[in-house]
Amino acid sequence: MSAAAPAYEFSQAGHKLAAPSGILALMDDMGRALTLDPHMRMLGGGNPAVVPALQALVRERMTELVADASGFERMMVSYDPPQGNPRFLRALADLLRRTYGWDIGLQNLAITGGGQSAFFYLFNLLAGRFGAGRRKKILLPLAPEYIGYAGQGLEPDFFVACRPAIEWPEGPAGQVFKYTIDFAAVEHALARGDIGAIAASRPTNPTGNVLTDAEVTRLSALAASHGIPLILDNAYGMPFPGLIFTPAQPFWAPHVILALSLSKLGLPGTRTGIVIAPEPIIQAITALTAVIGLANGTLGQQLVLPWVESGQILELGPKLLRPFYAEKAAAAAGWMREAFTAAGVDWARHAHEGAFFHWLWLKNLRIPTRELYERLKTRKVLTVPGEYFFFGLEQDWPHRHECLRLNFSREADAVREGYRIIAEEAARAQR
Numbered sequence: 532m533s534a535a536a537p538a539y540e541f542s543q544a545g546h547k548l549a550a551p552s553g554i555l556a557l558m559d560d561m562g563r564a565l566t567l568d569p570h571m572r573m574l575g576g577g578n579p580a581v582v583p584a585l586q587a588l589v590r591e592r593m594t595e596l597v598a599d600a601s602g603f604e605r606m607m608v609s610y611d612p613p614q615g616n617p618r619f620l621r622a623l624a625d626l627l628r629r630t631y632g633w634d635i636g637l638q639n640l641a642i643t644g645g646g647q648s649a650f651f652y653l654f655n656l657l658a659g660r661f662g663a664g665r666r667k668k669i670l671l672p673l674a675p676e677y678i679g680y681a682g683q684g685l686e687p688d689f690f691v692a693c694r695p696a697i698e699w700p701e702g703p704a705g706q707v708f709k710y711t712i713d714f715a716a717v718e719h720a721l722a723r724g725d726i727g728a729i730a731a732s733r734p735t736n737p738t739g740n741v742l743t744d745a746e747v748t749r750l751s752a753l754a755a756s757h758g759i760p761l762i763l764d765n766a767y768g769m770p771f772p773g774l775i776f777t778p779a780q781p782f783w784a785p786h787v788i789l790a791l792s793l794s795k796l797g798l799p800g801t802r803t804g805i806v807i808a809p810e811p812i813i814q815a816i817t818a819l820t821a822v823i824g825l826a827n828g829t830l831g832q833q834l835v836l837p838w839v840e841s842g843q844i845l846e847l848g849p850k851l852l853r854p855f856y857a858e859k860a861a862a863a864a865g866w867m868r869e870a871f872t873a874a875g876v877d878w879a880r881h882a883h884e885g886a887f888f889h890w891l892w893l894k895n896l897r898i899p900t901r902e903l904y905e906r907l908k909t910r911k912v913l914t915v916p917g918e919y920f921f922f923g924l925e926q927d928w929p930h931r932h933e934c935l936r937l938n939f940s941r942e943a944d945a946v947r948e949g950y951r952i953i954a955e956e957a958a959r960a961q962r
């Protein structure tokens with residue numbers, strides 16, 4: 532018999548960070564499904580698909596790395612400096628400067644253990660508690676926003692989020708909607724005077740929305756006029772992996788912080804995040820890495836180094852990933868229409884402009900989507916309930932209990948059958 536575990540007292544910060552959270556429960560369900568339950572239809576989680584053409588390149592490059600005895604030993608046996616591998620950072624700065632004309636150098640780049648760590652560092656540097664009793668918050672100009680941010684603040688009430696406007700690009704009778712930024716709400720939030728930074732993912736996880744160039748330019752101008760940074764999370768976006776299906780352009784300005792990642796290119800296992808930011812921010816992130824992790828993993832940077840030096844990394848999205856995901860998205864949208872129409876569900880989906888999610892709106896649902904999630908799990912369909920993505924809103928909004936995020940990038944049979952089961956359960960929950 533094992534002894535009862537002692538009741539340790541956690542610090543306030545530790546208590547807040549280590550409290551069981553939505554993301555932990557969902558990651559647990561997903562991990563269990565992937566390892567223990569081969570029959571679960573995995574429409575949850577943010578895993579990229581295995582894109583055969585890209586994985587072939589990764590294998591080829593891995594073989595090359597292993598065959599290069601001294602390079603391989605250097606990669607495995609040496610710590611990189613906390614900022615990242617200098618050759619990788621220089622190559623990336625050169626690429627971005629020569630391709631987009633961005634005025635950045637080595638001093639504007641840092642590597643982190645995935646984009647997730649980058650956001651933990653950035654948010655807690657720019658918001659929280661400051662001298663003389665001041666507090667600052669992170670402003671999310673458009674909710675719903677990425678669930679992974681929700682638990683990251685070291686202080687309570689860390690985020691302020693704005694409800695979006697809803698447009699119907701195919702007309703009011705259509706089944707496709709799009710969120711756009713309500714700038715009056717953003718300006719109202721900025722007028723509070725306690726905003727430390729504006730942050731948005733582009734494309735947005737969970738909706739697949741892509742903020743337009745005009746929206747980003749206006750956010751950037753607002754951030755500049757308030758003397759705060761605009762953080763753009765390009766995990767699915769530009770310059771890479773380029774999972775964007777609208778004519779949006781990459782954006783940078785001296786007060787803009789860009790976060791990139793190798794994950795959605797197909798390499799989440801390497802845990803490689805990249806921050807592009809003003810020098811003082813990079814210095815702070817480098818210091819945080821040294822304290823928290825000493826250095827970052829070397830593998831991701833070494834794997835893609837030749838693609839960064841040659842510029843090929845910018846072509847992988849348009850040439851290999853986009854056609855793959857566009858085909859998946861179109862097929863899944865067809866199955867959705869088929870299943871939901873047949874089941875008589877009152878539904879709409881967000882325009883798919885980027886990433887690999889369908890964001891489903893089940894109007895007038897009688898139960899919260901957390902409960903729908905549980906019902907679907909018993910029918911072996913794993914999704915992500917929408918409630919988790921609306922953190923930071925000051926008032927409740929019925930819409931936040933009516934949405935589901937669906938990852939359509941896995942096996943066709945699982946997606947098609949999954950959508951059929953969701954339609955059945957939704958019809959039951961709407962009656």
Ligand SMILES: Cc1ncc(COP(=O)(O)O)c(C=O)c1O
Nearest residue numbers: 577645646647732736766792794
């Ligand atoms: C919008 C967004 N940002 C950041 C991340 C973090 O990704 P990673 O830590 O793998 O780079 C994710 C992961 O799903 C994401 O969807």
